[in-house]
Amino acid sequence: MDRIPILTMGQFLLVTIQVDMHDRLAMALQDDLTTRITTSRAKGVLIDISSLEIVDSFIGRMLGNISSMARVLGAEAVVVGMQPAVAITLVELGLSLDGVHTALDVEKGMQLLRRYIGAEFEESLSDVDDPEN
Amino acid sequence: MSTILKTEKLDVSEEQHIVAVRQAVRRLALEIKLSLVDQTKIVTAASELARNLLIYGGGGEVILRTLSAGIRHGLKVEFIDEGPGIEDLELALRDGFTSGGGMGLGLGGAKRLVNEFEIDSAPGRGTRIGITRWK
Numbered sequence: 001m002d003r004i005p006i007l008t009m010g011q012f013l014l015v016t017i018q019v020d021m022h023d024r025l026a027m028a029l030q031d032d033l034t035t036r037i038t039t040s041r042a043k044g045v046l047i048d049i050s051s052l053e054i055v056d057s058f059i060g061r062m063l064g065n066i067s068s069m070a071r072v073l074g075a076e077a078v079v080v081g082m083q084p085a086v087a088i089t090l091v092e093l094g095l096s097l098d099g100v101h102t103a104l105d106v107e108k109g110m111q112l113l114r115r116y117i118g119a120e121f122e123e124s125l126s127d128v129d130d131p132e133n
Numbered sequence: 134m135s136t137i138l139k140t141e142k143l144d145v146s147e148e149q150h151i152v153a154v155r156q157a158v159r160r161l162a163l164e165i166k167l168s169l170v171d172q173t174k175i176v177t178a179a180s181e182l183a184r185n186l187l188i189y190g191g192g193g194e195v196i197l198r199t200l201s202a203g204i205r206h207g208l209k210v211e212f213i214d215e216g217p218g219i220e221d222l223e224l225a226l227r228d229g230f231t232s233g234g235g236m237g238l239g240l241g242g243a244k245r246l247v248n249e250f251e252i253d254s255a256p257g258r259g260t261r262i263g264i265t266r267w268k
Contacts, residue, residue, distance in 0.1 A: 093242040
């Protein structure tokens with residue numbers, strides 16, 4: 001079975017979803033990520049969904065699960081790059097991705113992760129979105 | 134009244150077929166030049182309903198039709214199964230209702246994403262759901 005690759009970048013894990021995921025692939029990613037958080041002792045997970053053309057309730061639930069599981073394991077997850085049409089559809093569908101941190105792009109997402117883990121960071125972070133929303 | 138421009142049929146009997154349904158809906162939505170947001174909405178609704186078809190209906194058939202009504206074009210997608218059917222349609226369409234492991238967004242959510250939504254179901258008679266998005 002095919003798998004979505006997970007890259008390690010220091011204390012972060014990086015995932016870029018570039019295929020139209022079938023449900024089992026989404027489940028496999030969820031499992032792989034939780035395992036990798038434990039084995040690599042990662043502090044943050046960045047999930048780039050900028051290539052995803054839809055997020056339905058199944059993928060939405062997977063993103064929520066990954067966020068919760070990461071948190072339980074002492075890491076934070078941030079979902080970045082959602083396309084505007086996907087965001088509009090998601091909200092109309094009734095999914096608000098409660099509890100999932102989001103950022104506009106990879107750069108903003110990394111800033112957010114660095115702030116969460118309290119890393120020494122000289123740059124101004126004032127333009128980063130409120131993590132509570 | 135609308136006329137049918139094109140009809141396609143897809144069988145949904147395993148999980149990978151949900152992806153095939155999404156791709157077919159996307160292709161036809163592009164063909165009738167739906168806007169990107171409208172494409173995304175009908176593809177997402179179709180994804181929800183194709184999954185329902187598989188999980189609750191035990192699989193079935195998806196029929197896609199491009200329609201023409203005067204200068205308007207539309208895409209209609211029907212989901213037909215011979216599964217157990219739905220006992221209480223009103224309840225099933227309510228947000229938050231789920232009989233399985235879902236999030237309870239399937240039917241009500243899918244309905245909000247399209248212009249027309251038809252449902253015909255009764256216990257033991259299977260379920261037929263039709264969604265249409267017009268340009």
